[in-house]
Amino acid sequence: MEKKIRLGIIGCGGIAHKHMQAFLRIPEVEIVGGADIVPGKARAFFDEFELSDALAFDCATDLLKCDLDAVSICTYNSQHAVCAVEALEAGCHVLLEKPMCLNMKEAAEIYAAEKKSGKILTIGFQPRYGQNFRQVKEIISSGALGDVYYVQTGGGRSRGIPGNTFIDKDKAGVGALADIGCYALDFALNSIGYPKPLTVSAVAYDYFGKNPKYYPEAERFSVDDFSAAFIRLEGGITLDFRMSWAMHMDTTGDFLFLGKDAGLKVRQPDMHPWGGAWDGILGEVTMFHDVFGRPTSTKIPLAEEKKTDLFYLKIRSFVDAVLTGGKAPVPTSEILYNQAIIDGIIRSVACGHEVETDLSFLDK
Ligand SMILES: NC(=O)c1ccc[n+]([C@@H]2O[C@H](COP(=O)([O-])OP(=O)(O)OC[C@H]3O[C@@H](n4cnc5c(N)ncnc54)[C@H](O)[C@@H]3O)[C@@H](O)[C@H]2O)c1
Numbered sequence: 493m494e495k496k497i498r499l500g501i502i503g504c505g506g507i508a509h510k511h512m513q514a515f516l517r518i519p520e521v522e523i524v525g526g527a528d529i530v531p532g533k534a535r536a537f538f539d540e541f542e543l544s545d546a547l548a549f550d551c552a553t554d555l556l557k558c559d560l561d562a563v564s565i566c567t568y569n570s571q572h573a574v575c576a577v578e579a580l581e582a583g584c585h586v587l588l589e590k591p592m593c594l595n596m597k598e599a600a601e602i603y604a605a606e607k608k609s610g611k612i613l614t615i616g617f618q619p620r621y622g623q624n625f626r627q628v629k630e631i632i633s634s635g636a637l638g639d640v641y642y643v644q645t646g647g648g649r650s651r652g653i654p655g656n657t658f659i660d661k662d663k664a665g666v667g668a669l670a671d672i673g674c675y676a677l678d679f680a681l682n683s684i685g686y687p688k689p690l691t692v693s694a695v696a697y698d699y700f701g702k703n704p705k706y707y708p709e710a711e712r713f714s715v716d717d718f719s720a721a722f723i724r725l726e727g728g729i730t731l732d733f734r735m736s737w738a739m740h741m742d743t744t745g746d747f748l749f750l751g752k753d754a755g756l757k758v759r760q761p762d763m764h765p766w767g768g769a770w771d772g773i774l775g776e777v778t779m780f781h782d783v784f785g786r787p788t789s790t791k792i793p794l795a796e797e798k799k800t801d802l803f804y805l806k807i808r809s810f811v812d813a814v815l816t817g818g819k820a821p822v823p824t825s826e827i828l829y830n831q832a833i834i835d836g837i838i839r840s841v842a843c844g845h846e847v848e849t850d851l852s853f854l855d856k
Contacts, residue, residue, distance in 0.1 A: 586612070588615050686826045832849040
């Protein structure tokens, strides 16, 4: 008989539905149950999927007693660390939704639990599976640009502040800068081989979220809706980041990779109403290079992406890693750098000047 992975879901809200839809397509997965701190929510969730045998709990600790192999953690951001640590300590492989967590103290705790457990911990960045994302990384890692020294990333929306738990500081922790910002950071950093971030100087604003003229739940809004940061990376590379949920502008600019031999411009996808690197869709990709000493531009053909279900590929790659004893598809060794920038942005905004990133726990 084929081996089945006994799986649980922690947090049965919006994105858990996408996880469940993908897991249900994989015959090697047995859905054991789920937990949500809102009483009755886990049961209602499984009823929606007509999974009456699935166990439903109001507390992740009870779910983790069910001899699980793996869990998907789909809670809001402020609960990522506590749930990930508990699941790893219970001996589960973990697929943790993005962003990994909220600060470096939490990141260090998750990392320590991961190392101690020997289990797989992967972070939920589905754009990684986009063919065009991969193509950009391939072009850059082939050396076609020479040494890359400047990268511009970001994106966002002119009007696209989400609702629900995303605007509540106690639950989401941060706004646009981490919610969709982590994708833009991942696209840029992954494309150039994830160099270590050294310093961050950042600003953040909430002019739209806090204004009832633009946002109906302004009273409840307690996070950022626009952020910009200047980040120094190892190897003399500069990362220029801008991220928006709302602004009086159509775009924060394209993705730019400047190398000593050539440059790559990746246009933002169609911006209305959502934009940025969050869904794996990229706009036009153009290389700028010299031909016989003359500045020239070459359009790189894009792969047809419409039929690719990136979310399914993210879930499938996690399951495959668990089944084969493989490596985490999106490992903490990379995402800790992403998280260190988010942490640096938050601290720089709070103190009003540049800060050093806090990755000292990796040296211990
Ligand atoms: N990868 C993607 O495309 C994508 C898209 C949307 C959201 N997300 C991420 O998924 C996460 C959840 O987003 P959402 O839209 O589903 O939010 P949500 O608020 O709809 O759902 C979160 C659920 O977690 C539950 N919860 C909170 N703490 C818990 C705990 N300790 N134990 C058990 N349940 C707990 C809440 O009660 C809620 O039902 C966020 O981190 C978000 O960034 C990822």
